[in-house]
Amino acid sequence: MSQLIETCKKLKKATQVLVIADTREKNKALAQVALSLQKNTEFILQENKKDIENARATGMKESLIDRLSLDKKRIEDMIEGINTIIDLKDPVWKSNDVWTLENGLTISKMTVPIGVIGIIYESRPNVTIDAFALTLKSGNCILLRGSSTAIHSNRALVMAVKEGLRNSSITEDVIGFIDDVDRAVVKEMLILNQYIDLIIPRGGDELIQFVVKHATVPTIETGVGNCHVFVDESGDIGKALNIIENAKTQRAGVCNACETILIHKNIANEILPKLNNRIADRVELRGCEKSRSIVNMNEATEEDWSIEYLDFIVAVRIVDSIDEAIEHVNKYGTKHSEAIVTENLNNANRFLREVDAAAVYVNASTRFTDGSQFGFGAEMGISTQKMHARGPMGLNELVTVKYTIMGNGQIRE
Amino acid sequence: MSQLIETCKKLKKATQVLVIADTREKNKALAQVALSLQKNTEFILQENKKDIENARATGMKESLIDRLSLDKKRIEDMIEGINTIIDLKDPVWKSNDVWTLENGLTISKMTVPIGVIGIIYESRPNVTIDAFALTLKSGNCILLRGSSTAIHSNRALVMAVKEGLRNSSITEDVIGFIDDVDRAVVKEMLILNQYIDLIIPRGGDELIQFVVKHATVPTIETGVGNCHVFVDESGDIGKALNIIENAKTQRAGVCNACETILIHKNIANEILPKLNNRIADRVELRGCEKSRSIVNMNEATEEDWSIEYLDFIVAVRIVDSIDEAIEHVNKYGTKHSEAIVTENLNNANRFLREVDAAAVYVNASTRFTDGSQFGFGAEMGISTQKMHARGPMGLNELVTVKYTIMGNGQIRE
Known part of the structure; x- marks a missing residue:
């Protein structure tokens, strides 16, 4: 069994934990992750240095190196971001739509987590933390596939997240990280419909077109703006x-x-x-x-x-x-x-x-x-397609719905 | 230019008509289509007979022949279905979500049509009319790809729809019909992202898996129920x-x-x-x-x-x-x-x-x-996946959203 499949199986299993986790449990877990980021700041910065050195060695532009670079202030910003998400309303198990049929059946259109969300990103390491925090709060597990240029930074950040989760009631299996820079793994990920419910590509047009072309898992295109x-x-x-x-x-x-x-x-x-x-x-x-x-x-x-x-x-x-x-x-x-x-x-x-x-x-x-700017607190990206979510994707865009129907023996005539 | 691309171009152009059509115009067009179905009943039944004869000749099971068969009562039911949809509330250009930022910008999350919706179906000819009426009411254009076994019936029904539309203010180009039983056309349709916004496969598991595997256009899986x-x-x-x-x-x-x-x-x-x-x-x-x-x-x-x-x-x-x-x-x-x-x-x-x-x-x-049963009046199918729509898809599932933002010169700090 490949590393990827093994990670996916754990994520899929962890969805059953998150689907019943209450807001307090999720917020406590997020607070522990924030603490762990603080505690591991030195280690994260040290790992980030390796990425920067590699980037310099391969001649990366300074503007891109700036995007890649972490310092104490940027890690504080990540922690601040987690605290913002803790303060946001839980988007799960809510309804604006409950009605009762003539036969007495009461139908509620409830919000529920999507399940396992994959994100493929080329951007700054802070996306690792933003994406994790948003998906956890919305009851979803996350599979991260960051840029190879940020591999050391992302690995350290995920390590810190997992350490934080181990001090909470939520399993560390809610986060999965693809620790393999080969693009073949992305292609494999794109067709794992039995494990992954949604894939969000975040990056340039080339990445997004690659994902749309090869994915059988539903995707949400983001970010290209003319x-x-x-x-x-x-x-x-x-x-x-x-x-x-x-x-x-x-x-x-x-x-x-x-x-x-x-x-x-x-x-x-x-x-x-x-x-x-x-x-x-x-x-x-x-x-x-x-x-x-x-x-x-x-x-x-x-x-x-x-x-x-x-x-x-x-x-x-x-x-x-x-x-x-x-x-x-x-x-x-x-x-x-x-x-x-x-x-x-x-x-x-x-x-x-x-x-x-x-x-x-x-x-x-x-x-x-x-x-x-819209007041969503944070975002997973900006959807430029029309299915499911359009525009900035915050917590309310990271849920799906389930009809729950309460009866007392009703059958169809 | 292939027949399919030509049809798609017309559909795409017609979306600009429907996006500004008001409810009264759409309802009048639907009423004209209902009239036209009534007027063309004999012709439709005569064409349906050809499909039934072909089906018998190829040894189709009687239960399936029953699904394929039309009679006066079934055409009356289609007309009744259109009238039900005329009575339903227009799902377009509505909002439950309008807010104003500190800088005075007012953001409205408005419902808007999706654009061009493709449907691939194996079922009864009445799906042709149901799908058309639901998409028109929700401001969408429709591209139909029915079963080859129902080709004469569907062709006659689409002809009647177009005749009805010609007596209305809405162009007949809002409906497109793939008059080609070759499956290669389906494969071509599945990757026309520039013209088609959504494809809904309605049929058995084999059809749905074929669509999911080959489509780059977003799809909504429907109907397989264990x-x-x-x-x-x-x-x-x-x-x-x-x-x-x-x-x-x-x-x-x-x-x-x-x-x-x-x-x-x-x-x-x-x-x-x-x-x-x-x-x-x-x-x-x-x-x-x-x-x-x-x-x-x-x-x-x-x-x-x-x-x-x-x-x-x-x-x-x-x-x-x-x-x-x-x-x-x-x-x-x-x-x-x-x-x-x-x-x-x-x-x-x-x-x-x-x-x-x-x-x-x-x-x-x-x-x-x-x-x-849920009170939606009619449905495009039952979604069994989690993106965009889940469960029975009525008019409210056939729209997407657009943020409209009213300002008086605001710029970002």
């Missing part, structure tokens, strides 16, 4: 400039950053030079032919409409109407976050209704699409 | 006999029928002979060793615990405890419908909480797991 800001002809110039600047530059390497600006032709002459003055020192603008006739900038090719730059580059296109803007967004967007700047109520409503995306904004920056 | 009734030691004998008889014999060929009976050892001597008297004239019992020491019956092998008989056969097993019963159900069940007969409150609660299934019953027949 987001737009559309300035309607009635848009307020001041709001538009603030929103575009914020959506593009507040953090350029994130999924909810703006990648293309669409501008109504009747406002383009006024706003484009101002926009250029505001951001061109930090951002490369790539424009359509009409844009370039107003402001001098590089040319945008067809490819630019589809690219998620994740960088200080933005594409600019002038459109004839809101219809053309909506069509552009629905054609090239990745259904993540889309914004309109307008003072026209009808156009605001049309954009909200007709644009197909997880989050649609009127007069606000796309940068708000985020679990903690 | 359902159990567990008689606890405190169970009321009268209720138990009624429930088992109903769950097994009221209709044996359906997914929510009981396939295995589990009996606590302390009540087995009393109930098994009575059960045998009650149902053995119609039902073949296959028992574990202990069962056979009480009542003379055929032997159940390991295989019997996993089979969905869909027939007048039932497996019987005596268990030592509720723990063993729950373990058996979670090991062999298909997460469809499970029942406990008990007068013990603690055991009722344990069964409800610990059994992993879409519908869990206390003292009632498993036969109630059904959209119309």
Whole structure:
């Protein structure tokens, strides 16, 4: 039996523990994990150093090394994150939907844990702790498959989690870690339908497409964001400039950053030079032919409409109407976050209704699409597909439902 | 461009019509379709005859021919079904969840159509109409792939639907029909992620496994039901006999029928002979060793615990405890419908909480797991997996969500 199957069997068995664990037990276990992280800080940092040394040796960019690096403050932040999740409401065994049939049967649509959730991630080591804490609180077991570049850090973090769990009433088997950097293991994981209920890939487009292509286990796609800001002809110039600047530059390497600006032709002459003055020192603008006739900038090719730059580059296109803007967004967007700047109520409503995306904004920056901004406390990722969960996935997205039916002998006529 | 891609492009385009259609428009379109079905009854019956003749020629069983057959009454039932759906509440553009952040942004979690839904079905021709009416009412376009044995009937029904739609404000392109009996087309359909948002396979286990294995489009598994009734030691004998008889014999060929009976050892001597008297004239019992020491019956092998008989056969097993019963159900069940007969409150609660299934019953027949029984009016199928929808899928399961965010210039700090 492979290591993976053995881990999965333990996880599957542990779901039966979590499905009946009450909130107090889960919170106590989380508190023990927080304590253990504190206690093991030195060890975790020491293991993290190995990853950083390896990364440097293989020539990793400094910005990525920063993402990988841990220090005391970042471990304190992880602990703070666990404490936030302890304070959140337990999402399990709740109902907003209970009704009674004529024959006296009472049906309750109850929330229940999903079971075993797999997460495949390329991101920072803190995802290991965030994902564990969210799944434990929602009564799920977690199978972690982190990046090979963070293997020492993740191994140490999982060790600390397990040590914490051993001081609680919840078995350490609720967390499983794939300690194997071979991608073949990912492929094996993707078809283990009998053990894994859901797989969430968190990373770049290539990882997500790999998972969607090979998985028979249900998956939730996350995070790829080709987001737009559309300035309607009635848009307020001041709001538009603030929103575009914020959506593009507040953090350029994130999924909810703006990648293309669409501008109504009747406002383009006024706003484009101002926009250029505001951001061109930090951002490369790539424009359509009409844009370039107003402001001098590089040319945008067809490819630019589809690219998620994740960088200080933005594409600019002038459109004839809101219809053309909506069509552009629905054609090239990745259904993540889309914004309109307008003072026209009808156009605001049309954009909200007709644009197909997880989050649609009127007069606000796309940068708000985020679990903690939305008030969810933390998130497992941002779903860009339509099944089960859409947008930021917090505790309430990590449950499924079960109909419980109470009778006293009813049979069907 | 293949016929399939052409159909998909039309469907995708039509989603933009349906996403803004109001309830009145959708209901008027449904009413026109009902009228058209009435008007085309003779033609539909005539086409249905061709399918029946072909089926007889290939030696189809009479019970299956009955499922395939249409008559005036069955077409009236389809029309009645459409009228029921007209009366149901529109599930689109609703919210139970609107909140405002400290910065003044108001976030609404709105229900929206999913987009293009594909359904692959082996069942009766009425599924063509049910599925169309449910998806239209929920603002979705539908791509139908019915059984080759019903090709003439389905073609005639789709023609009638399109004729009805032409008398309404909603384009006939909201319905697409795969008029090709080659299974290669199904395989092609399963990977059209850019056009299809969800595929629902409705049929036997083989079809569902084929779809899960080959699909990259998200799918919802439906309908395979290896359902159990567990008689606890405190169970009321009268209720138990009624429930088992109903769950097994009221209709044996359906997914929510009981396939295995589990009996606590302390009540087995009393109930098994009575059960045998009650149902053995119609039902073949296959028992574990202990069962056979009480009542003379055929032997159940390991295989019997996993089979969905869909027939007048039932497996019987005596268990030592509720723990063993729950373990058996979670090991062999298909997460469809499970029942406990008990007068013990603690055991009722344990069964409800610990059994992993879409519908869990206390003292009632498993036969109630059904959209119309639950009060949903109609159903697209019964989901036996955990993502997005679980149990009977009515209108409320055919929508996804979109966060709409209203601001007045907010940017992220």
